Amino acid sequence: MSGCRLCGQPGAExxxxxxxxxxxxxxRCHLTFLAATQLPDQAEEKAQYDLHRNEPDDPGYRRFLDQLGAPLCERLDAGARGLDFGCGPGPALARMLEERGHPMRVYxxxxxxxxxxxxxQYDFVTCTEVLEHLHWPEREWRRFAELVKPGGWLGVMTRFLTDDxxxxxxxxxxxxxxxxFWQPATFQWLAREQGWELVMANNPVALLRRR
Known part of the structure; x- marks a missing residue:
C-alpha cells in the first residue's frame, strides 16, 4: 500500500x-497511478515524446486539439489571456487560440x-495530453490554482479511464x-475539495472553473 500522489490519502491499494x-x-479521489519506484526519468520521457509528430499545421492534429479548444472558447470573454501548460515542442493549441483572439504564453x-x-495569473490555462504524465499531480494542481484567476478556466485533455x-x-x-489515469470521479473530487467547479467532463475533455 502507498499514499495517493494527488490527494495524499494513505492506503492506496x-x-x-x-x-x-x-x-x-x-x-478517495479514484486516481490510478504507477508505483513511484517505477516512474520514468526525464531522459526516458523525452525520448518517447520525441517520437511524436504533432505538427501545428496538421489539420488532423488541430481537429484533435479542438475537442478542448472549441468548448473552452465558447466560455471565454473576448481577448481573454491564457497559458498553454505542457505545450510540447510545437505549441499548436496556443497558436489556434491566438488565431481566435486570445493572447497566449507557453510553458x-x-x-x-x-x-x-x-x-x-491567467484568465484560462490549457493542459492537453499532460495529466497522464504527471509524477506528482498534487503539486501541479496547486500550481493550476495559483495560475488561474478566480472565475477563470482550466481546460484539460486526457483519455479517461472508464473500463477497469x-x-x-x-x-x-x-x-x-x-x-x-483519471476518471470523472477524480475531477469531481477535485471540484469538491480544491475550489473548482466542474462544468464539463466529456471524455477526453474536462473544463473546470476556479471559484
Whole structure:
C-alpha cells in the first residue's frame, strides 16, 4: 500500500500488475497511478515524446486539439489571456487560440522551460495530453490554482479511464510515460475539495472553473 500522489490519502491499494508495472488506485479521489519506484526519468520521457509528430499545421492534429479548444472558447470573454501548460515542442493549441483572439504564453518543462510564464495569473490555462504524465499531480494542481484567476478556466485533455477490465490491454496504458489515469470521479473530487467547479467532463475533455 502507498499514499495517493494527488490527494495524499494513505492506503492506496494495488489495482493491477501488468507487464511488471504496478498500478495503484486511491479509494478517495479514484486516481490510478504507477508505483513511484517505477516512474520514468526525464531522459526516458523525452525520448518517447520525441517520437511524436504533432505538427501545428496538421489539420488532423488541430481537429484533435479542438475537442478542448472549441468548448473552452465558447466560455471565454473576448481577448481573454491564457497559458498553454505542457505545450510540447510545437505549441499548436496556443497558436489556434491566438488565431481566435486570445493572447497566449507557453510553458513546458522540457521544450519551453523558461519559468517566467508561471509567475503570473491567467484568465484560462490549457493542459492537453499532460495529466497522464504527471509524477506528482498534487503539486501541479496547486500550481493550476495559483495560475488561474478566480472565475477563470482550466481546460484539460486526457483519455479517461472508464473500463477497469480493459485496462491491461488499453493502448493509453501502454505508453511508458503515462503514469496517472483519471476518471470523472477524480475531477469531481477535485471540484469538491480544491475550489473548482466542474462544468464539463466529456471524455477526453474536462473544463473546470476556479471559484
Amino acid at each position: 494495488l489495482f493491477a500488475s501488468v507487464e511488471g508495472r504496478r498500478y495503484l488506485r486511491c479509494p 513546458d518543462p522540457i521544450y519551453a522551460p523558461d519559468p517566467a510564464p508561471l509567475d503570473q 477490465g480493459h485496462f491491461p490491454r488499453w493502448h493509453y496504458r501502454r505508453d511508458p510515460t503515462h503514469v496517472c
